[in-house]
Amino acid sequence: QKEVEQNSGPLSVPEGAIASLNCTYSDRGSQSFFWYRQYSGKSPELIMFIYSNGDKEDGRFTAQLNKASQYVSLLIRDSQPSDSATYLCAVNPQYGNKLVFGAGTILRVKS
């Protein structure tokens, strides 16, 4: 089992819709969780991080964490074509200071 799993996509949504990106992780003791956005040919950039169960909102983005189910998600409301990118889920395991990344989900927002 991979440590951090994401559906590779592509996930296609129409402009203005809600995009839902999902991630599961294997280390039950993981402490903190991150969503990065990566445009083609660019480096990852942080969108949000979350460490408590529940929801965390920042503008059009909402991160959701369920530690019991070992599941973290990212919702993007009012999706825009500029949101088209690869979204990487990253998890900080219980031991160590090394983020573990998922393979990423490709999101395509169609106008």
Place this chain on the structure above:
Amino acid sequence: NAGVTQTPKFRILKIGQSMTLQCTQDMNHNYMYWYRQDPGMGLKLIYYSVGAGITDKGEVPNGYNVSRSTTEDFPLRLELAAPSQTSVYFCASKNDGTYVLSVANVLTFGAGSRLTVL
């Protein structure tokens, strides 16, 4: 404030050649990391460092070496390049060992170095 600077941006190597990817950060970060990203894949950790003089292996260290003589610099050495090392390499840094709870304490990435081994 330049952040994390990587050089070169692009490089083509022949099989068996060696080279060094340079990484410099000007944020006085203690922790530095080297990742590689293959097409359609996430980032895999090669090596990391928790401070000057201290380095440790990540998930995929074979074929690479690192050193950390200063806080600012964390070069990645490729010895005897192989086609399997064709990838995009990212250097990243952060302030300290905790991943919580400040946005200032998350990874800052360099722009990446695209390496092709033929």
